[in-house]
Amino acid sequence: MTAIQLNDVSYHYPTSDFKLTIDQLTMTANLVAIVGQNGAGKSTLFKLLTGLMQPQTGNILINHHDLADLSPADRLKTIGIVFQDPSSQLFNATVEKEVAWSLSQTESDAAVIAEKVAQVLATVGLTDIKDKNPFDLSMPEKKLLSIATVLAVDPQIYLFDEPMISLDWPSQQLVTRLMQQLAREKHQVIAITHDMDWLAATFSKIAVLSDGEIKFEGAPAALFGQPELVHAVGLLPPRIMSIVSDVLGDSRVYLTPADYVAKHQTH
């Protein structure tokens, strides 16, 4: 199992007052969500976890190895990044070449590349449009393609920044299933998200950032059982809790409609 450990990490932008300070954060669960409102430090933490930005103090250990010491090639095999805006990571002439290019950074055997590219395009459902230019794709297709480029490399850790944004319902289902499957295959999947309904339905472990600090670590049900904390860190409870509280006056914790049904459909 992969373990990511942050020790006394801090990052301070030269041009703003914002400072990220994380004394101790250990992520061992296979599916971890990082949440917080705009300006809480999610993107800063994300950039530090990618290794694209170095903490000014402290260190980030991945399986006891300092992330800063990894060579670029090792880093690619360790951490795969899916950015919020897929256009920022696509630049090849066709969908197929895009995935092949990505894999060619860590793999040189053409036959292996061809086989793997075909496989991941099938996984994300883009086989039929493999000859299209990535810039002619719809937003959900671009996002699926950017995920395919990371799947091809098969890193230990997957970092997703707001993966549900710009996806339609079927592609949200597909990406969620894919993330769950990666987690079952012992990859570590970390997502930054604003989407409390998706978070409540999908993740077992969450870390809440507010004002550059970790304010909560634990299960979604434990977070949403503390309405004052949820409010203080600028989050909203899952929609089902608002519905049930509004209409039925029931302020207990429910993560999804199915969760409510399971707890009440005994008769």
Add this chain to the structure above:
Amino acid sequence: MANNQQISINDLSFTYRHDSNAVLHHISATAPLNSIIGIIGNHHAGKTTLCRILAGIIPNMMAGDLSGDVQLGPLSPTQNWPALNQQTGFVLQDPASQLSGLADTVADEIAFDLLNHGVANTEIQHRVTEVARQLQLTGQLQRSPNSLSGGQLQRLAIATAIVTKPAILILDDPTSEMDPQGRTEFFNWLTIIEKTTILIVSNEIDDLCEIADRLWLLVDGELVNQGTPLEVINQLKPDWQIGTPQVYQLARSMNWSLGTDLFPVNVNQLRGCLHDRHST
């Protein structure tokens, strides 16, 4: 058929130039003016193309093979685009792409269209302040548009679209970059705009069912259903792969029906449904 109080789309089909497949197939739909119409469907359903036709961008700026007709009350995007354009606000899927790029500040960007319309300076200031207040951009008025977050950019694009007080507002996925609080506030705000026909494309099915008067559902370029959110959600077919609102999921599983196999799709309907069950 022609009715000055209606939006009517009649047998509309469209194929982009250099493309062999039609994007929209024989679409016919109606809705009263001054209502909120939610346009739903998955990618490649034709939602953005329909918005472009309603706004007159197709065929006036983007060419292709267009047949059928569209009437927005007394106005038509194909027959009298300048008149329609004067009264239409359009927010594109990518908000940054529609800003002028010329303005140094958010305030100037919002004022841009008003200046072009020759509106007096005092009136411009008044309207810019008011629109910024409504869209919570007051604190950003003197900042550069380039310094805004994705959600703020979307609100700026909306501000520039509504500052001219359009009779028709066309919004193509306007909340995709907003956080949940911003999104909820935005949908609530839509319901208080008066005397405006709002056509909104969105994947936020829960929010749409709270505010829309009508839903138009597109699947692969065909309008497969139209009606109130209650009707459209209750008549969904699994093949269409459309998500359902949480209220509906809950009510269906708990068998809280409104009678005759209809399940509520928004909080008010759910409240009414449970109230009726308790009183009978």
